[in-house]
Amino acid sequence: MPEAIKQVRIGDRALPPAVKLNDVSVVFNNFTAVKKADLEVPAGQFLAIVGPTGCGKSTLLNVAAGLLPPASGTCEIFGHPLSGINHEAGYLFQSDSLMPWKTAIDNIAIGLEIRGVKRQDALNQSREWLARVGLQSFGNRYPHQLSGGQRKRIGLAQVLILNPKLILMDEPFGPLDAQTQVLMGDLLLKLWSRDRKAVMFVTHDLEEAITLADRVIIISAGPASHVKGDYLINLPRPRNLQEIRLTTEFAEIHRTLWNDLKEEVLKAYEQGDKS
Ligand SMILES: Nc1ncnc2c1ncn2[C@@H]1O[C@H](COP(=O)(O)OP(=O)(O)OP(=O)(O)O)[C@@H](O)[C@H]1O
Incomplete structure:
Protein backbone atom coordinates (compact mmCIF):
# COMPACT_ATOMS: atom_id res chain seq x y z
CA MET A 1 0.00 0.00 0.00
CA ALA A 89 -25.18 20.79 10.14
CA GLY A 90 -25.28 22.87 6.96
CA TYR A 91 -26.25 21.13 3.72
CA LEU A 92 -25.23 21.57 0.12
CA PHE A 93 -27.00 19.34 -2.37
CA GLN A 94 -26.68 18.72 -6.08
CA SER A 95 -29.67 20.88 -6.94
CA ASP A 96 -29.70 24.61 -6.29
CA SER A 97 -31.43 25.74 -3.14
CA LEU A 98 -31.48 29.44 -4.06
CA MET A 99 -34.74 31.36 -3.93
CA PRO A 100 -35.40 32.61 -7.47
CA TRP A 101 -37.17 35.78 -6.30
CA LYS A 102 -34.26 36.93 -4.13
CA THR A 103 -30.99 38.50 -5.24
CA ALA A 104 -27.65 36.79 -4.56
CA ILE A 105 -26.94 38.97 -1.54
CA ASP A 106 -30.39 38.34 -0.08
CA ASN A 107 -30.09 34.61 -0.72
CA ILE A 108 -26.87 34.52 1.31
CA ALA A 109 -28.31 36.71 4.09
CA ILE A 110 -31.63 34.86 4.49
CA GLY A 111 -30.36 32.17 6.90
CA LEU A 112 -29.01 34.78 9.31
CA GLU A 113 -32.24 36.79 9.09
CA ILE A 114 -34.26 33.67 9.93
CA ARG A 115 -32.04 33.28 12.99
CA GLY A 116 -32.96 36.80 14.08
CA VAL A 117 -29.87 38.72 12.93
CA LYS A 118 -30.80 42.33 12.04
CA ARG A 119 -31.16 42.82 8.30
CA GLN A 120 -28.33 45.34 8.02
CA ASP A 121 -25.91 43.07 9.92
CA ALA A 122 -26.99 40.10 7.83
CA LEU A 123 -26.41 42.08 4.62
CA ASN A 124 -22.97 43.21 5.79
CA GLN A 125 -21.93 39.62 6.51
CA SER A 126 -23.47 38.52 3.24
CA ARG A 127 -21.36 41.10 1.39
CA GLU A 128 -18.22 39.67 3.02
CA TRP A 129 -19.22 36.18 1.86
CA LEU A 130 -19.90 37.41 -1.66
CA ALA A 131 -16.29 38.63 -1.73
CA ARG A 132 -14.98 35.35 -0.29
CA VAL A 133 -16.62 33.40 -3.09
CA GLY A 134 -15.37 35.93 -5.65
CA LEU A 135 -18.75 37.41 -6.59
CA GLN A 136 -18.62 40.84 -4.96
CA SER A 137 -20.04 42.58 -8.01
CA PHE A 138 -22.87 40.04 -8.49
CA GLY A 139 -24.84 40.74 -5.31
CA ASN A 140 -27.81 42.31 -7.10
CA ARG A 141 -28.26 39.52 -9.63
CA TYR A 142 -31.10 37.03 -9.38
CA PRO A 143 -30.27 33.29 -9.61
CA HIS A 144 -31.41 33.08 -13.27
CA GLN A 145 -28.86 35.78 -14.12
CA LEU A 146 -25.97 33.66 -12.78
CA SER A 147 -24.09 30.72 -14.30
CA GLY A 148 -24.32 27.24 -12.73
CA GLY A 149 -20.89 27.68 -11.11
CA GLN A 150 -21.81 31.13 -9.78
CA ARG A 151 -25.04 29.76 -8.32
CA LYS A 152 -23.00 27.02 -6.60
CA ARG A 153 -20.70 29.65 -5.12
CA ILE A 154 -23.72 31.53 -3.75
CA GLY A 155 -25.04 28.22 -2.38
CA LEU A 156 -21.71 27.58 -0.66
CA ALA A 157 -21.74 31.06 0.89
CA GLN A 158 -25.36 30.49 1.97
CA VAL A 159 -24.26 27.41 3.95
CA LEU A 160 -20.97 28.72 5.34
CA ILE A 161 -22.31 32.09 6.55
CA LEU A 162 -24.23 30.15 9.21
CA ASN A 163 -20.96 28.75 10.55
CA PRO A 164 -22.19 25.14 10.91
CA LYS A 165 -20.00 22.76 12.94
CA LEU A 166 -20.60 20.06 10.34
CA ILE A 167 -21.04 20.41 6.57
N1 LIG B 1 -37.36 6.81 -0.47
C1 LIG B 1 -36.93 5.64 -0.95
N2 LIG B 1 -37.77 4.61 -1.14
C2 LIG B 1 -37.34 3.41 -1.61
N3 LIG B 1 -36.06 3.16 -1.92
C3 LIG B 1 -35.17 4.16 -1.76
C4 LIG B 1 -35.55 5.45 -1.27
N4 LIG B 1 -34.44 6.23 -1.23
C5 LIG B 1 -33.42 5.46 -1.68
N5 LIG B 1 -33.84 4.23 -1.99
C6 LIG B 1 -33.02 3.12 -2.47
O1 LIG B 1 -31.96 2.93 -1.54
C7 LIG B 1 -30.74 2.65 -2.22
C8 LIG B 1 -29.70 3.67 -1.84
O2 LIG B 1 -30.09 4.92 -2.40
P1 LIG B 1 -29.14 6.20 -2.30
O3 LIG B 1 -29.84 7.34 -2.93
O4 LIG B 1 -28.68 6.37 -0.90
O5 LIG B 1 -27.90 5.74 -3.20
P2 LIG B 1 -26.64 6.58 -3.70
O6 LIG B 1 -25.44 5.75 -3.40
O7 LIG B 1 -26.66 7.94 -3.13
O8 LIG B 1 -26.91 6.59 -5.27
P3 LIG B 1 -26.44 7.60 -6.45
O9 LIG B 1 -24.95 7.60 -6.48
O10 LIG B 1 -27.02 6.97 -7.67
O11 LIG B 1 -27.04 8.94 -6.13
C9 LIG B 1 -31.08 2.63 -3.72
O12 LIG B 1 -31.28 1.30 -4.11
C10 LIG B 1 -32.36 3.43 -3.81
O13 LIG B 1 -33.15 2.98 -4.89
Whole structure:
Protein backbone atom coordinates (compact mmCIF):
# COMPACT_ATOMS: atom_id res chain seq x y z
CA MET A 1 0.00 0.00 0.00
CA PRO A 2 1.44 3.46 -0.85
CA GLU A 3 2.76 5.61 2.00
CA ALA A 4 0.31 8.42 1.35
CA ILE A 5 -2.63 6.31 2.56
CA LYS A 6 -3.30 3.97 5.42
CA GLN A 7 -6.22 1.94 6.70
CA VAL A 8 -8.25 3.64 9.43
CA ARG A 9 -9.20 2.07 12.75
CA ILE A 10 -12.52 3.31 14.08
CA GLY A 11 -13.19 4.18 17.71
CA ASP A 12 -9.82 5.15 19.19
CA ARG A 13 -10.11 8.92 19.37
CA ALA A 14 -10.42 11.12 22.46
CA LEU A 15 -12.84 13.86 21.27
CA PRO A 16 -16.49 13.13 20.46
CA PRO A 17 -16.80 12.69 16.73
CA ALA A 18 -18.86 15.11 14.64
CA VAL A 19 -20.84 12.10 13.39
CA LYS A 20 -20.94 8.59 14.76
CA LEU A 21 -23.10 6.01 13.03
CA ASN A 22 -23.27 2.83 15.04
CA ASP A 23 -24.66 -0.37 13.49
CA VAL A 24 -27.02 1.67 11.32
CA SER A 25 -29.49 -0.10 9.04
CA VAL A 26 -31.94 1.72 6.78
CA VAL A 27 -34.95 -0.04 5.32
CA PHE A 28 -37.35 1.34 2.69
CA ASN A 29 -40.53 -0.77 2.79
CA ASN A 30 -38.98 -4.27 2.51
CA PHE A 31 -35.74 -3.11 0.88
CA THR A 32 -32.66 -2.96 3.13
CA ALA A 33 -30.62 -0.14 1.60
CA VAL A 34 -27.91 0.00 4.29
CA LYS A 35 -27.06 -2.81 6.71
CA LYS A 36 -25.15 -2.42 9.96
CA ALA A 37 -22.97 0.50 8.88
CA ASP A 38 -20.40 1.90 11.33
CA LEU A 39 -18.85 5.24 10.58
CA GLU A 40 -17.13 8.01 12.52
CA VAL A 41 -16.29 11.47 11.26
CA PRO A 42 -13.90 13.14 13.73
CA ALA A 43 -14.33 16.87 14.35
CA GLY A 44 -12.33 18.78 11.74
CA GLN A 45 -12.02 15.92 9.27
CA PHE A 46 -12.94 16.17 5.59
CA LEU A 47 -14.45 12.79 4.80
CA ALA A 48 -15.46 11.74 1.30
CA ILE A 49 -17.89 8.87 0.72
CA VAL A 50 -17.66 7.05 -2.60
CA GLY A 51 -19.42 4.01 -3.95
CA PRO A 52 -21.34 2.76 -6.97
CA THR A 53 -24.71 4.21 -7.90
CA GLY A 54 -27.50 3.22 -5.54
CA CYS A 55 -25.16 1.93 -2.82
CA GLY A 56 -26.59 4.20 -0.12
CA LYS A 57 -24.26 7.22 -0.03
CA SER A 58 -27.11 9.75 0.12
CA THR A 59 -28.96 7.52 2.56
CA LEU A 60 -26.04 7.68 5.02
CA LEU A 61 -25.84 11.45 4.59
CA ASN A 62 -29.58 11.78 5.19
CA VAL A 63 -29.27 9.78 8.40
CA ALA A 64 -26.54 12.19 9.59
CA ALA A 65 -28.75 15.12 8.54
CA GLY A 66 -31.59 13.76 10.65
CA LEU A 67 -33.80 13.55 7.57
CA LEU A 68 -34.00 9.76 7.67
CA PRO A 69 -34.34 7.79 10.92
CA PRO A 70 -32.48 4.47 10.83
CA ALA A 71 -34.51 1.26 11.23
CA SER A 72 -31.93 0.15 13.79
CA GLY A 73 -28.65 1.49 15.15
CA THR A 74 -27.82 4.96 16.39
CA CYS A 75 -26.53 8.28 15.11
CA GLU A 76 -24.65 10.63 17.45
CA ILE A 77 -23.65 14.17 16.61
CA PHE A 78 -20.75 15.58 18.66
CA GLY A 79 -21.47 12.97 21.31
CA HIS A 80 -25.24 13.53 21.53
CA PRO A 81 -27.89 11.17 20.16
CA LEU A 82 -29.59 12.71 17.13
CA SER A 83 -33.35 12.93 17.16
CA GLY A 84 -35.00 14.97 14.45
CA ILE A 85 -33.17 17.44 12.23
CA ASN A 86 -29.44 17.92 12.79
CA HIS A 87 -29.17 21.60 13.68
CA GLU A 88 -25.37 21.50 13.87
CA ALA A 89 -25.18 20.79 10.14
CA GLY A 90 -25.28 22.87 6.96
CA TYR A 91 -26.25 21.13 3.72
CA LEU A 92 -25.23 21.57 0.12
CA PHE A 93 -27.00 19.34 -2.37
CA GLN A 94 -26.68 18.72 -6.08
CA SER A 95 -29.67 20.88 -6.94
CA ASP A 96 -29.70 24.61 -6.29
CA SER A 97 -31.43 25.74 -3.14
CA LEU A 98 -31.48 29.44 -4.06
CA MET A 99 -34.74 31.36 -3.93
CA PRO A 100 -35.40 32.61 -7.47
CA TRP A 101 -37.17 35.78 -6.30
CA LYS A 102 -34.26 36.93 -4.13
CA THR A 103 -30.99 38.50 -5.24
CA ALA A 104 -27.65 36.79 -4.56
CA ILE A 105 -26.94 38.97 -1.54
CA ASP A 106 -30.39 38.34 -0.08
CA ASN A 107 -30.09 34.61 -0.72
CA ILE A 108 -26.87 34.52 1.31
CA ALA A 109 -28.31 36.71 4.09
CA ILE A 110 -31.63 34.86 4.49
CA GLY A 111 -30.36 32.17 6.90
CA LEU A 112 -29.01 34.78 9.31
CA GLU A 113 -32.24 36.79 9.09
CA ILE A 114 -34.26 33.67 9.93
CA ARG A 115 -32.04 33.28 12.99
CA GLY A 116 -32.96 36.80 14.08
CA VAL A 117 -29.87 38.72 12.93
CA LYS A 118 -30.80 42.33 12.04
CA ARG A 119 -31.16 42.82 8.30
CA GLN A 120 -28.33 45.34 8.02
CA ASP A 121 -25.91 43.07 9.92
CA ALA A 122 -26.99 40.10 7.83
CA LEU A 123 -26.41 42.08 4.62
CA ASN A 124 -22.97 43.21 5.79
CA GLN A 125 -21.93 39.62 6.51
CA SER A 126 -23.47 38.52 3.24
CA ARG A 127 -21.36 41.10 1.39
CA GLU A 128 -18.22 39.67 3.02
CA TRP A 129 -19.22 36.18 1.86
CA LEU A 130 -19.90 37.41 -1.66
CA ALA A 131 -16.29 38.63 -1.73
CA ARG A 132 -14.98 35.35 -0.29
CA VAL A 133 -16.62 33.40 -3.09
CA GLY A 134 -15.37 35.93 -5.65
CA LEU A 135 -18.75 37.41 -6.59
CA GLN A 136 -18.62 40.84 -4.96
CA SER A 137 -20.04 42.58 -8.01
CA PHE A 138 -22.87 40.04 -8.49
CA GLY A 139 -24.84 40.74 -5.31
CA ASN A 140 -27.81 42.31 -7.10
CA ARG A 141 -28.26 39.52 -9.63
CA TYR A 142 -31.10 37.03 -9.38
CA PRO A 143 -30.27 33.29 -9.61
CA HIS A 144 -31.41 33.08 -13.27
CA GLN A 145 -28.86 35.78 -14.12
CA LEU A 146 -25.97 33.66 -12.78
CA SER A 147 -24.09 30.72 -14.30
CA GLY A 148 -24.32 27.24 -12.73
CA GLY A 149 -20.89 27.68 -11.11
CA GLN A 150 -21.81 31.13 -9.78
CA ARG A 151 -25.04 29.76 -8.32
CA LYS A 152 -23.00 27.02 -6.60
CA ARG A 153 -20.70 29.65 -5.12
CA ILE A 154 -23.72 31.53 -3.75
CA GLY A 155 -25.04 28.22 -2.38
CA LEU A 156 -21.71 27.58 -0.66
CA ALA A 157 -21.74 31.06 0.89
CA GLN A 158 -25.36 30.49 1.97
CA VAL A 159 -24.26 27.41 3.95
CA LEU A 160 -20.97 28.72 5.34
CA ILE A 161 -22.31 32.09 6.55
CA LEU A 162 -24.23 30.15 9.21
CA ASN A 163 -20.96 28.75 10.55
CA PRO A 164 -22.19 25.14 10.91
CA LYS A 165 -20.00 22.76 12.94
CA LEU A 166 -20.60 20.06 10.34
CA ILE A 167 -21.04 20.41 6.57
CA LEU A 168 -22.96 17.75 4.63
CA MET A 169 -22.54 17.75 0.86
CA ASP A 170 -24.25 15.44 -1.62
CA GLU A 171 -22.52 15.59 -5.02
CA PRO A 172 -22.61 19.39 -4.76
CA PHE A 173 -20.57 19.99 -7.91
CA GLY A 174 -22.07 17.12 -9.91
CA PRO A 175 -24.01 19.24 -12.42
CA LEU A 176 -21.00 21.46 -13.27
CA ASP A 177 -18.56 21.01 -16.15
CA ALA A 178 -15.19 19.39 -15.32
CA GLN A 179 -13.18 22.65 -15.17
CA THR A 180 -15.72 24.41 -12.97
CA GLN A 181 -15.83 21.36 -10.68
CA VAL A 182 -12.10 21.68 -10.09
CA LEU A 183 -12.35 25.43 -9.47
CA MET A 184 -15.21 24.87 -7.02
CA GLY A 185 -13.15 22.21 -5.25
CA ASP A 186 -10.24 24.64 -4.89
CA LEU A 187 -12.61 27.30 -3.52
CA LEU A 188 -14.18 24.83 -1.11
CA LEU A 189 -10.76 23.79 0.25
CA LYS A 190 -9.67 27.41 0.58
CA LEU A 191 -12.76 28.27 2.63
CA TRP A 192 -12.68 25.00 4.59
CA SER A 193 -9.02 25.44 5.57
CA ARG A 194 -9.87 28.68 7.45
CA ASP A 195 -11.50 26.77 10.30
CA ARG A 196 -11.60 23.09 9.27
CA LYS A 197 -15.14 22.07 10.05
CA ALA A 198 -16.08 18.39 9.82
CA VAL A 199 -17.29 17.55 6.31
CA MET A 200 -19.18 14.57 4.89
CA PHE A 201 -18.86 14.83 1.12
CA VAL A 202 -20.72 12.32 -1.06
CA THR A 203 -19.45 11.80 -4.58
CA HIS A 204 -19.33 9.07 -7.21
CA ASP A 205 -16.07 10.61 -8.49
CA LEU A 206 -13.04 8.92 -6.92
CA GLU A 207 -10.62 11.60 -8.20
CA GLU A 208 -12.68 14.34 -6.61
CA ALA A 209 -12.82 12.38 -3.34
CA ILE A 210 -9.03 11.82 -3.17
CA THR A 211 -8.08 15.37 -4.11
CA LEU A 212 -10.42 17.00 -1.57
CA ALA A 213 -10.54 14.72 1.43
CA ASP A 214 -8.49 13.74 4.49
CA ARG A 215 -10.15 10.36 4.35
CA VAL A 216 -12.11 8.36 1.80
CA ILE A 217 -14.53 5.58 2.63
CA ILE A 218 -15.81 3.14 0.05
CA ILE A 219 -19.34 1.80 0.34
CA SER A 220 -20.16 -1.66 -1.00
CA ALA A 221 -22.75 -2.16 -3.74
CA GLY A 222 -26.33 -2.45 -2.47
CA PRO A 223 -28.59 -3.88 -1.26
CA ALA A 224 -27.53 -4.08 2.39
CA SER A 225 -24.53 -1.82 1.80
CA HIS A 226 -21.81 -1.34 4.40
CA VAL A 227 -18.48 0.43 4.72
CA LYS A 228 -16.04 -1.66 2.69
CA GLY A 229 -12.82 0.39 2.68
CA ASP A 230 -11.55 3.22 4.86
CA TYR A 231 -8.42 5.16 3.84
CA LEU A 232 -6.59 8.19 5.24
CA ILE A 233 -5.28 10.41 2.44
CA ASN A 234 -2.02 11.98 3.54
CA LEU A 235 -1.51 14.24 0.53
CA PRO A 236 -0.04 17.59 1.65
CA ARG A 237 -2.19 20.69 2.11
CA PRO A 238 -2.79 23.29 0.83
CA ARG A 239 -3.69 21.40 -2.32
CA ASN A 240 -4.07 22.61 -5.87
CA LEU A 241 -6.60 20.19 -7.27
CA GLN A 242 -5.37 20.35 -10.83
CA GLU A 243 -1.71 19.89 -9.92
CA ILE A 244 -2.20 17.21 -7.28
CA ARG A 245 -3.78 14.90 -9.87
CA LEU A 246 -0.47 14.87 -11.73
CA THR A 247 1.61 13.56 -8.81
CA THR A 248 2.87 10.00 -8.39
CA GLU A 249 1.35 9.86 -4.88
CA PHE A 250 -2.09 10.65 -6.29
CA ALA A 251 -1.72 7.97 -8.98
CA GLU A 252 -0.75 5.35 -6.36
CA ILE A 253 -3.65 6.23 -4.08
CA HIS A 254 -6.05 6.20 -7.00
CA ARG A 255 -4.86 2.75 -8.08
CA THR A 256 -5.27 1.30 -4.57
CA LEU A 257 -8.74 2.73 -3.99
CA TRP A 258 -9.93 1.92 -7.50
CA ASN A 259 -8.97 -1.73 -6.93
CA ASP A 260 -11.31 -1.71 -3.94
CA LEU A 261 -14.08 0.26 -5.64
CA LYS A 262 -13.99 -1.49 -9.02
CA GLU A 263 -15.43 -4.74 -7.67
CA GLU A 264 -18.40 -2.87 -6.18
CA VAL A 265 -19.01 -0.90 -9.38
CA LEU A 266 -19.06 -4.15 -11.37
CA LYS A 267 -21.49 -5.72 -8.88
CA ALA A 268 -23.77 -2.70 -9.18
CA TYR A 269 -23.71 -2.97 -13.00
CA GLU A 270 -24.52 -6.69 -12.85
CA GLN A 271 -27.46 -6.01 -10.55
CA GLY A 272 -28.62 -3.25 -12.90
CA ASP A 273 -28.51 -5.70 -15.83
CA LYS A 274 -30.70 -8.19 -13.92
CA SER A 275 -33.33 -5.64 -12.86
N1 LIG B 1 -37.36 6.81 -0.47
C1 LIG B 1 -36.93 5.64 -0.95
N2 LIG B 1 -37.77 4.61 -1.14
C2 LIG B 1 -37.34 3.41 -1.61
N3 LIG B 1 -36.06 3.16 -1.92
C3 LIG B 1 -35.17 4.16 -1.76
C4 LIG B 1 -35.55 5.45 -1.27
N4 LIG B 1 -34.44 6.23 -1.23
C5 LIG B 1 -33.42 5.46 -1.68
N5 LIG B 1 -33.84 4.23 -1.99
C6 LIG B 1 -33.02 3.12 -2.47
O1 LIG B 1 -31.96 2.93 -1.54
C7 LIG B 1 -30.74 2.65 -2.22
C8 LIG B 1 -29.70 3.67 -1.84
O2 LIG B 1 -30.09 4.92 -2.40
P1 LIG B 1 -29.14 6.20 -2.30
O3 LIG B 1 -29.84 7.34 -2.93
O4 LIG B 1 -28.68 6.37 -0.90
O5 LIG B 1 -27.90 5.74 -3.20
P2 LIG B 1 -26.64 6.58 -3.70
O6 LIG B 1 -25.44 5.75 -3.40
O7 LIG B 1 -26.66 7.94 -3.13
O8 LIG B 1 -26.91 6.59 -5.27
P3 LIG B 1 -26.44 7.60 -6.45
O9 LIG B 1 -24.95 7.60 -6.48
O10 LIG B 1 -27.02 6.97 -7.67
O11 LIG B 1 -27.04 8.94 -6.13
C9 LIG B 1 -31.08 2.63 -3.72
O12 LIG B 1 -31.28 1.30 -4.11
C10 LIG B 1 -32.36 3.43 -3.81
O13 LIG B 1 -33.15 2.98 -4.89
